[in-house]
Amino acid sequence: MNAKTTKSCHRPFLPSLRRCGLSALAAGTLLALSTYSRADAFTSPEQLIGVTQGFLEFTVEDYLATSQTEGRYQIQVNNLDPRLRLAQCDKDLTASLESPAQPMGRVIVRVRCEGLSPWTIFVPAQVKLFRDVVTVNHPLKRGMVIDYPDVTLRERDVSLISQGYLTATELAVGQKLLRPMVTDQVLTLTHLEQAAAVRKGDHVVISARSGTLSVKMPGEALSDGGLSEQIRVKNLNSKRVIRARVTAPGQVEVAL
Numbered sequence: 001m002n003a004k005t006t007k008s009c010h011r012p013f014l015p016s017l018r019r020c021g022l023s024a025l026a027a028g029t030l031l032a033l034s035t036y037s038r039a040d041a042f043t044s045p046e047q048l049i050g051v052t053q054g055f056l057e058f059t060v061e062d063y064l065a066t067s068q069t070e071g072r073y074q075i076q077v078n079n080l081d082p083r084l085r086l087a088q089c090d091k092d093l094t095a096s097l098e099s100p101a102q103p104m105g106r107v108i109v110r111v112r113c114e115g116l117s118p119w120t121i122f123v124p125a126q127v128k129l130f131r132d133v134v135t136v137n138h139p140l141k142r143g144m145v146i147d148y149p150d151v152t153l154r155e156r157d158v159s160l161i162s163q164g165y166l167t168a169t170e171l172a173v174g175q176k177l178l179r180p181m182v183t184d185q186v187l188t189l190t191h192l193e194q195a196a197a198v199r200k201g202d203h204v205v206i207s208a209r210s211g212t213l214s215v216k217m218p219g220e221a222l223s224d225g226g227l228s229e230q231i232r233v234k235n236l237n238s239k240r241v242i243r244a245r246v247t248a249p250g251q252v253e254v255a256l
Contacts, residue, residue, distance in 0.1 A: 041088050043113070045080035048093075052077050052109045052123045055095035059103045060127060071131040071158070078124050086121065089113035103127050105159040128157045134166040134187045142180045145195045146172050146187075156186055163188035174227065194226035197249045206233060206244060207253045219244070219252065 056075045064071065091114055098108040109123045132153040140150060151169045158165055165188050166172055172187055176195040181187070198204055198221045206219040218236040225231035225246040233244045233252055244252035 042084075043086040043088055043093075045082060045084055048080055048084075048086075048111055048121060048123060049077050051093045051095055051111055052125060055109060056103060056107070056125060056127060059097060060129075063103050064129075069129075069131075071129050072155075073130070074128040076126040076128075078126075080121075080123065084121075086119050087113070087117040089117075089119075090115040098122060104129055127159060129159050130155050131158050131165075131167065133158060133161070134169055134172050136181045136183060136185050136187060138183055140177055140181045142177055144177050146175050146177065146192075148173055151187060154184070161186060161188065163190045165189075194229070196224040197227050197246050198225045198231060198252065200224050202250060203236075204233060204250050204252050206235060206242075207247070207251065209253060209255060221252075225252075 053075060056077070060073050060075065063069075064073070094112045094114060096110045096112075097103055098110040100107065104127050107125050107127055109125060110120060111123055112118070112120045133156050134151050135154045135156070137150055137152055140146070144150075148169060151172050153167075153169065156165075165186060172192065174195055175192040178191055178193050181191065200221055200223050202221045204219045204221050206217045208215045208217070219233045220236060222232040222234055222241065227246055227248070229246050230243050231246060231252065232241055234241050242254055244254045247253045
């Protein structure tokens with residue numbers, strides 16, 4: 001089956017669902033009405049495609065609004081066999097998402113007639129969602145700690161990315177690579193390990209804070225830790241072992 005129709009829409013996060021989805025749904029309805037008015041006894045493939053297109057427009061808009069996701073999407077519905085012979089429906093056709101759970105990537109839409117001569121057909125389509133995601137600017141080696149010049153945002157179809165992607169470069173900076181990467185490659189969570197800001201055995205400064213009061217004392221890290229992680233630290237003055245949060249290389253903090 002070849003691509004029949006493609007609809008593209010840019011969607012910044014807005015609470016309204018009417019920006020593109022309802023217009024396409026209306027267009028699909030008009031197409032359905034005009035087709036229904038024909039004198040033939042069959043539901044045309046064009047009518048099925050129009051209903052599928054309108055349903056997906058509305059469903060994608062609803063999904064993006066609910067998840068507060070910003071992006072540009074594109075819907076492509078495949079051609080149906082022109083020899084298809086489904087009885088003309090005496091009721092409005094209904095559509096529902098058969099798979100997957102979210103309207104992204106390869107989707108199957110169930111179109112049904114619930115009239116006197118009921119039938120069901122499954123229409124395949126492709127929903128692409130384009131977002132700005134973190135990619136690498138040049139080849140990077142395994143074990144490198146990422147800095148700002150190493151990464152940038154580029155638009156990609158995230159429906160093709162099965163692992164967690166990043167939408168801000170600061171989420172990648174300071175992280176350590178678990179594997180080598182090539183130029184323009186999308187950086188995902190599976191590529192990253194938070195780099196240790198403190199290593200076991202390091203001498204650290206323990207800051208104890210309570211309101212405006214701050215006390216500093218020497219300590220020794222008893223485990224590795226990345227930024228914002230809790231680690232065990234030995235207070236070298238009192239010899240007590242405490243849990244402290246890593247705030248910077250060589251710096252940890254506890255609450256009084």
